[in-house]
Amino acid sequence: MxxxxxxxEANDAVIKLAxxxxxxxxxxxxxxxxxGRTISTASATGQAKHRDKFNPNMPNYRFVPFNDIGALTKIMDENTAAVILEPIQGEGGVNISFGEYLKQVSDLCEKKRIIPAYR
Ligand SMILES: Cc1ncc(COP(=O)(O)O)c(C=O)c1O
Known part of the structure; x- marks a missing residue:
């Protein structure tokens, strides 16, 4: 806990812990x-308007389309510490996760021993 x-701050903490x-x-x-609005959570944010006015961003953040398990599977590798996502994107336009997506993300993370962080 x-x-x-x-x-x-919660997201910063989970990135550090991961x-x-x-x-x-x-x-x-x-x-x-x-x-979020800290430099690390802004860097983790997948919207240029909230992120890129604070360049340079923190390194080591990667972005994939929401609800696309194939893209996530492809980008995960031995350097992946965590996957961070919202079950329903809010600031991005109220985008809902479909079907089995969250379970598939969770299973994939477990299989590859990666930390899933939902918020
Ligand atoms: C999904 C999500 N994560 C993180 C944050 C950042 O939370 P806070 O403003 O409490 O730092 C927000 C704020 O709107 C949010 O919607």
Whole structure:
């Protein structure tokens, strides 16, 4: 259990924990996502308007289309520490995850020993 005072702080913490636990660097996020306003969570955000005005961003963030399990499977590798996504994207336009997507993400992460973070 880790108490935090904001969404951005919770997401920063999960990224740090994932890197510490896995010893890996890369974090996979989704296009149109929003993960907060700190430099690390802005870098994890899949929207240029919330992210790129603060360049340079933190390195080691990768982006795939939301609801696309094939794209996620393809980009996951031995450098992936975590997958961060919203079950329903809010800031990105109220985009709902379809069907088995979240379960497939979770199963994939478990198989590859990657930390899934839903918020
Ligand atoms: C999905 C998501 N993650 C993170 C945040 C950041 O939360 P906070 O503003 O509490 O730092 C928000 C805020 O809107 C959010 O919608």
């Amino acid at each position: 880790f108490f935090s005072n904001s969404g951005a 890197r510490k636990v896995t010893g890996r660097l890369n974090v996979i996020s989704t296009i149109n996502s929003f993960h």
